[in-house]
Amino acid sequence: MSYHVDMYIRVIRRKNKNGSVTGYVQLAHNYRDPQTGQPKAKVLYTFGREDEMDLEALRRLAQSIHRFVGDEFTSGRGQSEAIQTTLLDSRPMGGAYLLDELWRQLELDEVLRERLVDRKFKAAVERVIFAMVANRALAPSSKLAMEEWVEREVALPGMTELDVWQAYRAMDVLHDVTEELQYEVFRRVSNLLNLDVDLLFFDTTSTYFETEDEPEDGLRRKGYSKDHRPDLPQVVIGLAVTRDGIPVRCWTWPGNTADMSVVEEVKQGLIGWRLGRVITVVDRGFVSESNLRILQRAGGHYIAGEKMNSGKSAVEVALARPGRFRELRPNLKVKEVVVGDGEARVRYVLAFNPEEAKRDEARREAMLRELRMELERLKELQGEAHTKAHCRLASHPTFKRYLKQDRWGNLRIDPEAVRQAAHLDGKYLIRTSDDTLSTEDVALGYKQLLMVESAFRTLKTTLDIRPMYHRKDERIRSHVLLCWLALLLVRIAEVQTGRSWPDIRSHMQAMHQVTKSTPDGIVVQRTETTEVQWEILRALRITEPPRILRMEPRTRGL
Template sequence: MYIRTISRKNKNGSVTRYVQLAHNVRNPVTGTPQAKVLYHFGRADELDMEGLKRLAASIHRFVGEPQAPSPSPSTSVTLLSSRSLGGVWLLDQLWKKLGIGEAITRRLADREYRMPVERAIFAMVANRALAPSSKLAMEDWVDREVAIPDLPAFDVQHGYRAMDFLLTSEESIQREVFHTVADLLNLEVDLLFFDTTSTYFETEEDDEDDFRKTGYSKDHRPDLPQVVIGFAVTREGIPIRCWVWPGNTSDMNVVPQVKKDLIGWKLGRVVTVVDRGFSSEDNLRVLQQSGGHYIAGEKMTSGKPAVEAALAHPGRFKMIRDNLEVKEIVVGDGEARKRYVLVRNPEEARRDAARREAHLERLRTELARLKELDGEAHTQAHCRLHSHPTYKRYLKTDKRGNLRIDLASVKAMEHLDGKYLLRTSDDTLSAEDVALGYKQLLQVEAAFRTLKQSLELRPVYHRKEERIRAHVLLCWLALMLIRIAENQTGQTWRDIRSLMQTLHLVEYRLDAGKLRQRTELTDEHRGIVSALQIAEPQQIWDISLS
């Protein structure tokens, strides 16, 4: 590390000299040393040379090396603050690398804001990823706990105005961010996975309105108002688009809008993968409109003639990768033909058989105990078994009204062990691609788990529809950054966050002034930075001479 000067020739022929703090690093391509500037002191003719000398003397005394010709008789070092830097720095570098900040800033060009809108949005996204809290609590978080570049303070009212702006630019920002991310990371966007989840509201004002409504709750809280959230996710697990609907919206009713929105993005050939909840004939027809195709899960116990025919179709399974076996089946002829792929996982088949045998063993014990009861106790036990969510599938009632194990049902279940049935409209996809493509639907489920656990989507403190929508957008941006970090490092976000949060920005006072400097990077820090191909945080952040 050393002090250097550079010169710049002005238009009038004069020369201005600038003083910098720098150190040499080796160019990774050429192998030659090159200077890296750590701090700009400014113009040489305006520099406080005496203050710089005092700072140099303080640094020498601090590291235990007296400065010639004579050391100062005493020195003092006062630690003023220490804030977490690493997690925010990582997210900010990805934010800039993916062009998210630029996409937001471009839409601010014709707006007259006197507040740092882009920085406020980033701060709220970083808060979701690092330490989820209310927008009001973020004021203390930014002021005391983290160092966010170019944002010394956060005002909750500024945050709300930034959320309002984000919502007005929702469609254009999502589209632009997607195309930038897809190009930069070379994402495969010919196969998209879609699913929905719900999130409820735990507030004192829990009355319904036009947006927060009760409906089918995937969180098992049908008693509370909720909203429905949908994600379109690539095969790499990157969420490229999100939607928010009123809480009483049915999964069957969102497919037309999702299909329309994605067609507007001109993604080319899109094969949409949907779960069994979306596989109604109407939904599948919508997915095929405008040349689209689908891979859909089929409920094997639906009783549909085509499904029964597919399950009864003879033929051998073919082993593919990921411990899966597939069998391709075509039911019907001509335009009425339907293409199915029956998938079997041998390991899952063994687990299904073991679980069923355990259920049957407990059920035999319960039936034996039932015979020993009479009167009201017998009636209650009988009803409890007959309506049991697990045991009822194995039971039937004989002519005398007694419960018996239904051996025919047990035999039918054995036939389905470790299997699931898929239907596709795309004849160009191999049976292997169909099976592996559907398996990647788990990426959507993983995204929802991260949304609710790591990002703490709930509790939602907002009541107005526009604020709820903006809150989900912030969570989507945070989830996208998290998934990219996980994919490129091969580590979980929990581990990445825990490690990077140990990197701090420290401010302390020396005799000659104040200095802000980051702590040293460890090999683990450098490994993450290298995997993400982002710059290391600068070592010296600020020097003020006094």
């Protein structure tokens, strides 16, 4: 049985200036561009606007064609009985196809198979792992819900069904090969994308578990929650990200782990990858003298945010040092300050954002208005109620820095504290150990730390890493690793296309795998590639999937 179409009717849609959409009906055929090798559509004839089409004229044309080829035309349906089909199934395939092609470009399928060659499994573990990664990127769900997702809701390359226990066993295998896998991923991603890896950004976040009065154990611990859920046990997750926003390594620690305590482990892990000269960019939460010394080991350097209210003498000197700011960008001015001499020498870059200064001033004024109202209410209280309210204000995490006591013990707003806070509006202080970096590289390098924050937002929103329901430490680490692999594919797609993942996913999921029953057998084909889908695939250097995916000829009796 053969299936070939030279010409076809298509509808293209154009968005008008007023936001409405107009469809145009065209007769077209596909040809392969001799320069790019990519299939393109050539318009042979435009029938006109979709809403103004003369359908009867089309039917007469179809009837004329059928008479010419000798088929009987069925009026009203525009089909001959010989090619009449029944639609059996239709499900999204474009998103999974794109992810699978990126997976294979990175050779992740080969990496996993090489590490599983000595293990005997009935299921294709590499395909199960890919299915879980694709699920995080396309339609995040529990491992149990994935059974129905794979069977009914998506067309996954090389997989038509999944058992939840296969998923759990695959997660256990993934945990066993974590270190090797992360190194191989980094090596292959660096080669594929020609990544600049001399500047790595590092930060941590936390993600929580939904539990019902279950005891804390293993990785599941209560700690400082960046999700504002201190009532729930959590884990701490670390990410190392390139300047392009590509996550190249992840870590998982117990939920009560402090940021300060992980720097040495992170540095040792990256030294093992033989990266050469690496400048690590970290936020203020990681800055201690011991951590900074760790980051300088083996020829490494750092760019680190410095707490401006830390009380360090060097910081006070850097903030008080006079000098003119130099404008790098409309909202970024910098000046370099060197404090001390010899081994005690510290290089700082003081950055100033005028727009952020206005926002800081507005936030402080709103806070002071609230504080004044609290002080007025305090005057109206007596006895124990006054004492409790007084202590609450004096220890308030935000208000206390602007308060002082007069000689009678009454709380007052401290004008000097307000003045000092205003002096820091829109400013942030950066410290670096590398004298070869320009002030611009230091300031913009630190600003790019937002790439890690963006990666964490994607993990928590698009990929739904939280909440987690796993109990075993191995499964928790594997869950984080699956989300990291999904984030890796998502960020590669975003960087190379210049589109957000939700936009890419929306367009690609419109490509469906359609199963039809015909008098000659079963035909599985995909919908036509749209212009946007073609642009996305071209940017990722991915070829279009074949139009006919599978054919099963019907067995006829002799």
